[in-house]
Amino acid sequence: MRAYFDTLPAFAAVQKTLSSKDKIVTYGLSLAVFLVALFLRAWLDPLMPAGFPFLTFFPAVVICGFVFGVRQGMLVGILSGLAAWYFFITPYRFDVSAGTLIAMGLYVFVIVTDLSLIHLMMAAYRAEIVARQESQRLADGQEVMAQELDHRLKNIFATINAIISLSLKNASSAEELAARLRDRLTALGRSNLLLRGLREGEDASLQAVIFQALEPFAVVGTPRFSASGPRVPIGGQTVVVLSLILHELGTNAAKYGALSVGSGQIDLTWRLEQAEGEEGRLVIEWRESGGPMPTAPQAGAGGFGSTLMKRVISGVRGHAEMSYPETGAIIRMSLPTDMLRPTEMAQPA
Numbered sequence: 001m002r003a004y005f006d007t008l009p010a011f012a013a014v015q016k017t018l019s020s021k022d023k024i025v026t027y028g029l030s031l032a033v034f035l036v037a038l039f040l041r042a043w044l045d046p047l048m049p050a051g052f053p054f055l056t057f058f059p060a061v062v063i064c065g066f067v068f069g070v071r072q073g074m075l076v077g078i079l080s081g082l083a084a085w086y087f088f089i090t091p092y093r094f095d096v097s098a099g100t101l102i103a104m105g106l107y108v109f110v111i112v113t114d115l116s117l118i119h120l121m122m123a124a125y126r127a128e129i130v131a132r133q134e135s136q137r138l139a140d141g142q143e144v145m146a147q148e149l150d151h152r153l154k155n156i157f158a159t160i161n162a163i164i165s166l167s168l169k170n171a172s173s174a175e176e177l178a179a180r181l182r183d184r185l186t187a188l189g190r191s192n193l194l195l196r197g198l199r200e201g202e203d204a205s206l207q208a209v210i211f212q213a214l215e216p217f218a219v220v221g222t223p224r225f226s227a228s229g230p231r232v233p234i235g236g237q238t239v240v241v242l243s244l245i246l247h248e249l250g251t252n253a254a255k256y257g258a259l260s261v262g263s264g265q266i267d268l269t270w271r272l273e274q275a276e277g278e279e280g281r282l283v284i285e286w287r288e289s290g291g292p293m294p295t296a297p298q299a300g301a302g303g304f305g306s307t308l309m310k311r312v313i314s315g316v317r318g319h320a321e322m323s324y325p326e327t328g329a330i331i332r333m334s335l336p337t338d339m340l341r342p343t344e345m346a347q348p349a
Helices: 002-006 009-015 020-047 057-067 070-089 098-170 174-196 206-217 237-255 304-316
Strands: 225-228 265-273 281-289 319-323 330-336
Touching (some): 009 098, 020 057, 020 070, 206 225, 237 281, 304 319
């Protein structure tokens, strides 16, 4: 039934503006309906007693108002009233006697009432369409949110699985394993809290992710730590990946590197690079100084931090390079800019 109503010009005009051609057609058809009503009234006139001058005009007005629109119904109502007044109340003249004016007044009252009811019906139909569209929009939004939640949970569980697997390989006791897992899952939780605090359509800034990841080490805002670079918005799993990596770098620095002594310094910089003919990349450089002289891992060996960077950052199509000069460890990470706010993410291996 709704599909049938939507084909009528009056109902179609509720949802979209009719073209000039369609409007002309509706007025033309309304005039045709009026002429049919006039012809029928003239044909029935000899057969009917006095007192029914508007018999065929009432349905004509209602039909035109319902099918073509209230304005078309008003046009037919005016033409019908004038035709009934001139041809059937007092034939071939516009009589202004009291009886005629009363009859015309009743006619106007009935027509105005009919068209007002049609107008209210159209307004209710329009409100129902708006409500239905809003309900559909909310339903679509909930579906998108559910898909995003499923996708994010899948990524989180895959990352947790990688953390557990790598922690098991590098822990020497159950207590050490528990402590490492607690710290790393706490870092994972903080990154998701950062994402949850964003409004719809917002992204976290890279600087906010850095400060949040390094907050447990009490260096943010002190002379021992500097961070510089342009404002770069990031979102999705990239926030989680970078939070985990930065937390692990902070942990290693606190245990073995620049943060393990009072004179140590960490300089963190980032920049956007765009080589001709290549995709843009975000380059992050972690540079330690003033700490103990670092020891490069043996070939084929690597702790949790280096393994995590290689395995997890690859999930956002990035890569990491580590060097160990005498001044302190240098870690250089690079990832494509189109993965800073990804819609679909690769899973950690």
